[in-house]
Amino acid sequence: MRKALVFIIFILATAVVFRWGCVYAGGSAFVLQWTFTTGGDVFSIDMSGNGSYIVAASSDYNVYFFRRESPTPLWSYSLGVVVAVDVTPDAEFVAVAGEHKVFLFNNRGVKLWESYLYDPMQGKISGAYVRDVAISIDGQYVAAVGSYVLCLYNHTGGLVWTVYTPSVPSYTYDVAMSSDASYIAITDSDGVVSLFNRNGELLWHKPLAAAFVALSGDGSYIAVSGEGAHLLSRDGQIVWSYLNVGGAVIDIAVDGSFVVVGDYDSGKTYVFGRESNVTIWSYPTGQVDDVAISRDKNKIVSSGLTGIYLFSITGELLGSYPTKYEGVSYSCAAISDRGIYIAAGSQDRNVYLFSSNNPPTLTSGKVYPLVGYENATFTFEVIYKDADNDPPAYVKVYIDGVSHNMNYVTGEYHTGAKYQHKTMLSPGAHLYYFETLDINGGYNRTIQLSGPYVIPQNLEYTFNITVDTTTFQIRIHSNSYITGFSFNKASIQISFTVFGEAATQGFCNITIPKAYIKGEPWTVKLNHTTLNHVQTENQTHYFLYINYTFTSAYQVTIEGTWVIPEFSSTLTLAILMLTILIATVLRKAKRKQNFLNIFPTLLVAANQWFICLSCLGALSWKFQRILCILFLLSAVP
Known part of the structure; x- marks a missing residue:
């Protein structure tokens, strides 16, 4: 998180020139999910471990709390000037550094308590700015710094202890806490880094021109940055120093194995190992205002003046998104435990949520048998595959619009896992399709397919x-x-x-x-x-x-x-009538012994036959029979 320095930059911010940006996608998905516009610059942001919840602080005096699925805040709370926020990994509690007070909220937006900072000698400091805040992963402890003190509170708001900074009257600047609050590190305006235990005992302090501090999960390693970057062990020994940076921000892996440094002056992002100050890789990201490393150590986010960048731990650029306005920075960033979701706050007054999740695919969807009897068992089968190796939240088959959960059978998520659903179906034709959602919200479904056809017995x-x-x-x-x-x-x-x-x-x-x-x-x-x-x-x-x-x-x-019949009834009757006509004509001609007159008579008969044939085709079978009988009677001598 970018904290007090961002707040100061916000106060001194100048006019900017308008410029639109667009997504660059590298070897992995990097997609803008949504934006939300606040009433002021966003200079502190954090998210839950799984990326389901995002909390942001804006110069419009509000704290905003979001669910990943929607840019509409679940709740917001007006507190006056808000400097920093920190949320527990399960998003149960949100700690807020306000202008003069420390606050603790639950995830429903209920303010659980608030408190002024306390001077060990004089009691509360009503006019002190609270510059930064940190909360333990279980929400049992909240540490806050401001003026020249460090205060530790319990989950009910009770003051556990308060101490002066070693370099009083220097004001405190940044605070970081180990996962269980066993160790708390701070920096002050004199560039001194100090480490305390949970009892408030000062373990050591060193002048390192430090502005920002980060602790590994168990407090074994302390990373500090400012005019240079340094890695220290818990006992205060400097493991290594890198002095070729100025105005740098810093974060450390949960096990201390990697340190990421973002340099404001040189405009580069650097990654170091625990053992050496030799850079593993660096990238020219432009002026950097915040950096963060995912808990699984696979991804790194760097935000600043030119945009927000997502890297693999090996230095591959997975994606980037430029700033909306020229000269306006992404002032703060946060990343989920597995690097799937990235939240950013900007001086353009927007909260941004990005996703690097590759949605799963569903292939080889089928049902067998494709045709079967009503007492048969039909098996619906599909292959689920996720490039991120994410398990599914569900794999379903919809049969005629009704959803059914499918069962895992065999295979790996990243190479292809087989899922099946077996059922009996009613007779007739059916339609089906498959649908899935991975645990990080990646969604997919197939087209609708035909089958099976179920045959009654x-x-x-x-x-x-x-x-x-x-x-x-x-x-x-x-x-x-x-x-x-x-x-x-x-x-x-x-x-x-x-x-x-x-x-x-x-x-x-x-x-x-x-x-x-x-x-x-x-x-x-x-x-x-x-x-x-x-x-x-x-x-x-x-x-x-x-x-x-x-x-x-x-x-x-x-x-x-x-x-039957081989010939149509019309043709059969016509042939019969023609035969009778010819026979009648021949008989009459023979009787008169005048064969020369037979040809005119036959022509007349043929003409009558063609007339009858054309008429018969238009008559029904019943009328054809009647006409045939009348014709026969007329032919009788």
Whole structure:
């Protein structure tokens, strides 16, 4: 966190020139999630360990508390001038350094207590500025510095002790605390760094031109910066010094293995190991106002005048985001334990939340069997993969809009973990898709897919076929799903496709009316291969029974030998009438023994036949029969 120096810079800030920025994404995701505009410069920020909660202090006199999911504050509290904030890793408690008081809030925005700083000799210091604050990870202790004192409070606001700085009357500047408050380090305006134990005993102090201080989790290492950067052991021994920086800010890994330094003067960010002042890497980030290292030691954030930068611990630039206005700095930054979320405060009055989380992917989604019976068990399966090796908060399958939690089966998150859900389903067609959320909020879902089709144990299908103007029915009793039924009159062929669960037995019992189609014999084929069948019949229908074992969908074709009638009724009557006409004409001609007159008579008869043919096509079968009878009667001599 950037603390008192940022506050001073805020007081002295000058006008700036407007400039928009945009995201740069490197080898990892670095995405702006949201921004929130306060009424003043944001110069202190912190977040919970998992990045779920963010707390910010603004020069508009307010403390703001956010949930990661929304830029709308859960709560805010007006306190007058707010200098610094610190939150416990579980976000249960928020410590605030106000203008003249120390405050403790819970995560619901309830002020638990407030207190003035105390002079060991004179009691409370009502006019003292509280310049910085730190809280233990369990919220049991709060340390605050201001004027020339360091005060330690318990969780109820009781003063545990208060001490002068070793270089009184120098005012205190920065404070850092080990995880359990066993050790507390401070800096003062004379550049002296001091280490105290929980009992308030001064263990040592050193003049190192120090402005900022950071402690490892157990207090074994103390990192200080200002005019130079230094790493000290708990007993006050200098492990190493690096003097080629000025106006630097600093942070240290929880185990003391890495130290990150941001230099205001040279405009670089440096990373050192615990053993040596030789830089592991450096990067020209521009003027730096704050740095932070994730608790898992995998990522580093650096913020300042040119933008905010996210690095891997090895120095790879994972992403950056420029400042919104030229000359206006990202004055403070915080990073979650695993480096997934980064919060920043800016002199442009905004709170920013970024994410470096790669959302998970869902691949190879399927259901099997794709077709099955209603008593079958269907398995929905998908592969969850997360480049960050994040476990899922959930993996779900939505079947016909209803969600079902899936179970982990095997595999690693970063290479692909298999998840399954097994269930029975109602008969009919179904739709499904998969959805997931990783523990850091990365979301993904698949498109909606079709399947499975669930077959009732026994199905009755009825298909209508029209021959000429007559419609008749073919019925199929089956345990298979049937689609694509068709009848080809020219080839005297019935065809359809059957689906079923793999490795199961399927059957069809086909009923065909004799009045319209016959097979002498019938030929049945399965995927164009002749299939043995059982044929029975009664006076009105044929019954063809076939069975098969499913390995895939099959096309069934049934070929007959002839369709009844072979000719349409209209054509049949017309031919009959033409025959009668010719016979009548010939008989009359023979009776008169005048064959020369036969041709004109035949021409007249043919003309009458064509007229009748055109009329018959427009008449129903009943009227065609009546007309035929009348025609026959007229032909009788």
